[in-house]
Amino acid sequence: MKLIYSILFFLTTLSLSFYSTAQNSTQEGIESYKEKLHEAIQTNDLQKAAAYSYEIARLYFKSGELKEAAKELMVTLSYSEKINNSGISQSAYYTLGLIHHDLREYNDAIKQFRKSYKLAEKQKDELAMADNSIGIAQCYAALQRHKRAIEPLEEALSIYIRHSQRESRQYCYNLLAEYHKQLGNGAKSNEYFSHYSLMESESNRERQLSKMEERIGVVEAEKIATERALGIKESELLEQSQELQKVEDSLKEAQELSEKQQLQINLLNTEKELSDMTVKEQNARIQNERLLRNSLIGGVALAGALIFVIFIDYRRKIKTNKKIHQQNLNITSSINYAQRIQQAMLPHLENIGELLPDHFVLFKPRDIVSGDFYWFSELPGDQPGEVSNFGIAAVDCTGHGVPGAFMSMIGMNALNGIVNRGINKTDQILENLHHDITSALRQEETGNRDGMDMALCLIKRNEKILEFSGAKNPLVYIQNNELHHIKGDVHSIGGGKKGKETRFTQHKIKIDQPTTVYIFSDGYVDQFGGLDNMKFMSKRFKQLLYDIHQLPLEEQKARLDKSFYEWKGDGRQIDDILVIGFRIDI
Numbered sequence: 269m270k271l272i273y274s275i276l277f278f279l280t281t282l283s284l285s286f287y288s289t290a291q292n293s294t295q296e297g298i299e300s301y302k303e304k305l306h307e308a309i310q311t312n313d314l315q316k317a318a319a320y321s322y323e324i325a326r327l328y329f330k331s332g333e334l335k336e337a338a339k340e341l342m343v344t345l346s347y348s349e350k351i352n353n354s355g356i357s358q359s360a361y362y363t364l365g366l367i368h369h370d371l372r373e374y375n376d377a378i379k380q381f382r383k384s385y386k387l388a389e390k391q392k393d394e395l396a397m398a399d400n401s402i403g404i405a406q407c408y409a410a411l412q413r414h415k416r417a418i419e420p421l422e423e424a425l426s427i428y429i430r431h432s433q434r435e436s437r438q439y440c441y442n443l444l445a446e447y448h449k450q451l452g453n454g455a456k457s458n459e460y461f462s463h464y465s466l467m468e469s470e471s472n473r474e475r476q477l478s479k480m481e482e483r484i485g486v487v488e489a490e491k492i493a494t495e496r497a498l499g500i501k502e503s504e505l506l507e508q509s510q511e512l513q514k515v516e517d518s519l520k521e522a523q524e525l526s527e528k529q530q531l532q533i534n535l536l537n538t539e540k541e542l543s544d545m546t547v548k549e550q551n552a553r554i555q556n557e558r559l560l561r562n563s564l565i566g567g568v569a570l571a572g573a574l575i576f577v578i579f580i581d582y583r584r585k586i587k588t589n590k591k592i593h594q595q596n597l598n599i600t601s602s603i604n605y606a607q608r609i610q611q612a613m614l615p616h617l618e619n620i621g622e623l624l625p626d627h628f629v630l631f632k633p634r635d636i637v638s639g640d641f642y643w644f645s646e647l648p649g650d651q652p653g654e655v656s657n658f659g660i661a662a663v664d665c666t667g668h669g670v671p672g673a674f675m676s677m678i679g680m681n682a683l684n685g686i687v688n689r690g691i692n693k694t695d696q697i698l699e700n701l702h703h704d705i706t707s708a709l710r711q712e713e714t715g716n717r718d719g720m721d722m723a724l725c726l727i728k729r730n731e732k733i734l735e736f737s738g739a740k741n742p743l744v745y746i747q748n749n750e751l752h753h754i755k756g757d758v759h760s761i762g763g764g765k766k767g768k769e770t771r772f773t774q775h776k777i778k779i780d781q782p783t784t785v786y787i788f789s790d791g792y793v794d795q796f797g798g799l800d801n802m803k804f805m806s807k808r809f810k811q812l813l814y815d816i817h818q819l820p821l822e823e824q825k826a827r828l829d830k831s832f833y834e835w836k837g838d839g840r841q842i843d844d845i846l847v848i849g850f851r852i853d854i
Contacts, residue, residue: 308320314351321344322348322360329367345357354387358396362384362396364380365380366403374411377407381403395433398423398433406443409446415451415838417443422444424436442460445461514550603670610637620660624658624850626820626853627851628850629847630828634668637669638676639664639672639675640672640676640791641663641680643680646658659724659725659727660727661725662788662848663721664791664846665720666720672844682704694737697724702761718763719763720762721789722739723739723756724736725743733778734852736775736776740757742756743787746783746814747782757773791841795841812827816828821849825849828847
């Protein structure tokens with residue numbers, strides 16, 4: 269799926285080096301091409317220099333040495349742009365896009381894919397344009413900008429449909445289904461997934477037919493080869509017969525001339541000279557025709573061999589791309605399964621609603637799984653058998669995505685274990701949690717610094733008291749239309765600090781009148797956006813909470829969600845989001 273310049277480039281490089289690279293390992297191939305590159309530079313053959321440099325970069329990329337591959341591609345571009353070889357330049361920019369994508373440098377990858385796209389567009393190579401559009405779309409998706417990913421993906425799909433690229437079209441359907449799902453467009457997602465499923469079923473049937481056709485094709489190929497060999501042999505026999513006929517005609521003419529030589533001596537000599545000249549001309553013409561025929565046969569054979577090599581390499585790339593695609597699907601499936609496990613471990617909102625009828629939980633993971641989590645549990649009262657107390661917490665673990673999710677599971681299990689031991693004071697719960705996390709991760713031995721920030725509330729309904737302790741994260745509550753802000757302590761849970769040196773402060777708040785309470789992680793206030801692409805900041809967040817605190821709790825959640833998306837705009841979400849709000853009226 270490359271331009272005509274790319275095909276010529278592959279013909280040159282493969283004819284010069286296919287045999288040696290096929291026999292040597294990847295590293296030996298790199299050294300071999302470096303020697304050829306040096307020779308090309310010495311002879312100032314920039315065409316070959318660009319080709320060999322690209323092959324070196326391709327082998328680095330194949331062996332996983334992405335940084336080396338990127339450096340070598342810059343060398344390739346320096347040669348190809350000097351000789352205005354847009355085919356090699358287009359391939360180099362495309363490969364740079366793949367490298368930046370693999371390094372998770374998605375913005376740089378988009379720039380390279382766009383450069384490659386522009387060159388492909390000038391050369392009217394629609395399939396190369398589609399390949400680059402796929403790369404751009406996948407980068408936007410990785411940046412959580414699924415809305416921006418839809419347009420290039422739809423452009424690629426229309427090209428693949430025009431060019432009957434079945435497997436590429438199926439891949440586009442699968443990506444479009446996933447991106448629309450992320451955007452909440454259920455109908456569109458189902459529509460594209462139906463196309464994908466239908467093509468997958470057809471592909472399975474075609475693979476069965478293909479196996480049968482391959483077995484039949486071997487016999488047919490042998491038959492065709494035999495027929496071609498017989499045809500060539502018949503052609504050679506016909507040419508020999510024609511040459512013999514010409515010789516017989518010449519002998520006949522000589523015999524007739526011999527019978528008349530006695531009467532026409534002078535005329536015979538003249539005609540003999542003319543006849544000798546004619547024979548020489550005929551022999552020369554026959555020799556030239558034979559040379560031309562042999563040259564054509566050799567050229568066709570060489571072209572056929574080169575086309576076969578290109579076809580084999582193309583098939584190998586298709587198989588590799590399919591394998592990579594399947595691996596990506598498997599990884600995504602595993603992460604989705606981890607998401608279901610994490611969601612199953614979180615408290616059920618119905619259980620929270622039984623003790624806190626007026627509440628909301630705004631929970632927006634940055635990735636599929638989250639490093640933030642919320643926790644809720646009934647706690648034993650101060651008197652034996654009393655269960656009038658309950659605790660609720662908003663927790664922000666180190667990292668996000670899969671690493672953060674692992675920490676969240678450790679944190680949930682540790683909190684449940686602590687309250688099961690009968691500990692019912694917020695400062696003691698945090699101190700025990702700090703000790704348990706430090707011990708579980710062996711932080712004093714390994715130097716591990718993972719941990720978590722959190723805001724923990726304990727509601728004692730009989731005493732009309734709310735206890736609060738915070739590890740860096742604060743508490744905001746509103747009484748009588750007055751907003752109060754209580755800071756958490758300056759240290760985190762875990763993080764490599766020794767447990768015996770860590771103490772947390774317990775704050776007590778009277779809740780003998782209607783009180784609206786908010787606890788949250790730092791994801792909302794740290795989100796970049798607005799006209800100047802700045803953080804939302806704590807001051808703006810507290811003002812927003814005050815403005816909405818008299819609304820019903822579900823409407824407050826909707827307002828917070830809307831405000832977040834308006835602030836973020838087209839930018840990416842930088843962290844997990846967790847905001848918990850509840851109203852107490854005892």
